[in-house]
Amino acid sequence: MSKSLLFIPDISGYTKFIQTTEVEHSQHVISELLEVLVNANTQELKLAEIEGDALFFYKENDIPSQENLLAQIESMFTAFYSHLKMLEKNRICPCNACATAPNLELKIIAHSGHLQHIEVQGTRKPFGEQVIEAHRLLKNSVESDNYVLISRSLALDIMLSPYYSSKIYRFRQGTDLYDDKEVEYIYSVIDPKELKLTSFSNPKKVHFDKPAPLIVKQYYPVSAEALLEYVTNYSLRHLWTEGVDRLDFNAHEVTRVGSEHTCVINGKHFNFTTVTKEPKEGSIIYGELLTNPPLVDELYQFYHFTPISEHDSELEIEIFWKVKSPIKKLIVALVGKKLFQKSVDKALSGLLQFTKNRSET
Structure with a gap:
């Protein structure tokens, strides 16, 4: 059985955002961002679950090439920050949720392994040790809230060097201990300024030469x-x-x-x-x-x-x-x-x- 890809985009700052802002607008903002991430899926990843502030994707018995995986990651970061930019430019609401939405960030966890499945009410979902390990990697020691983390097993599968560097990526090595098991990974902090964000012009303000009749x-x-x-x-x-x-x-x-x-x-x-x-x-x-x-x-x-x-x-x-x-x-x-x-x-x-x-x- 071939290995599968596990892929988790997670919105950083979600808990604070929800707890300290207006509930309805914060829910709308998060909902929009999750939808943006789903629409940025270029590798036909299957959505297993929406986990509050995160999406759990997988690709069964198939792992994209190094080039395609890095392009997928870049696509999601670009879509995410383009949407935040649009929200900031077109905002009319002064509430705390709308005002602080541009402070949200994104992290992506990518892992690989052999999947098992469980069926709940007719829905088949990934299950097992690799799923647990992918989620545990969300709790890591990376000193940033805006990064991509790729497990060592996935990096080896796609032959991605721990020293890989480009305009977008500058990978480093990391290790964390989970249940007395050492898990290695590589990670790269993502600078939104290096992304080719969608261009949004400032909203056009309507002008009138005469007072309102x-x-x-x-x-x-x-x-x-x-x-x-x-x-x-x-x-x-x-x-x-x-x-x-x-x-x-x-x-x-x-x-x-x-x-x-x-x-x-x-x-x-x-x-x-x-x-x-x-x-x-x-x-x-x-x-x-x-x-x-x-x-x-x-x-x-x-x-x-x-x-x-x-x-x-x-x-x-x-x-x-x-x-x-x-x-x-x-x-x-x-x-x-x-x-x-x-x-x-x-x-x-x-x-x-x-x-x-x-x-x-």
Whole structure:
């Protein structure tokens, strides 16, 4: 029986991140990163299990070549840090989870051996001594949280020298004791600056030459951060917006610049994209572009969340629209602004009632 590859990408800093940040957003961030790692699988590795902050892959009776294995490792590190870079650039949420996500790091453990299997409720999973040893290697004496560790047995299988060096890798030798058994390995600290990360331009801020033709303000008995969460968490939108049949959005994503959602009202689909512009001093800003609005060509609404105290805030909504057709301009002048005003007033009233109900529970 041929040897198999055991491959474990593990997010460093996970425990502290989960324990010291907002639960829902931290869960979304970790979920996104794990999905990014799964999508970076270039060697047809089989996912045995998701282990909280780690993924346990294996390739049965097959070990990739040295070149392919190192390329697989580089692919996962590149995807991981590219995503963190994107989260940082497109962030709108000021919460601790979103702010500290770029501090997360990645380690990858790679091992080889003969696998056994166990079947649980019809699912066949790797089992046995080599699986245990691969997981034990996660607890090592490498003085970094951002590295790849390759067991000596795997290094010999792929003929990888303990002195191998390249732009990405600079391997060193290491040894740790597990249950009185000495296990040798080689490891390389990975410098994200040496990776060819996906290029992300800074989010484009929308600019307007004139003040918003419609501005509405409302006081709320809740913190600015909590109010921002109520508005940007699309799963809550139907609870304070009248007439919403459903909202289609990525439930596993933290809302950021570029996020999209579709609001279905009375059977009609309205498509929104998250945008941003310069915030008012002391405020947090969130903006939406309605790409298929009635009456106008483009409709922008910007929410400015301004803290008054720890438990009070003011929300100011600015509505901008763009119209090219002279006929549409006339219609907007006659009835459009009144319709927009009525819609915003109703939404703010619903949001106020929602926040009051939340504070009472």
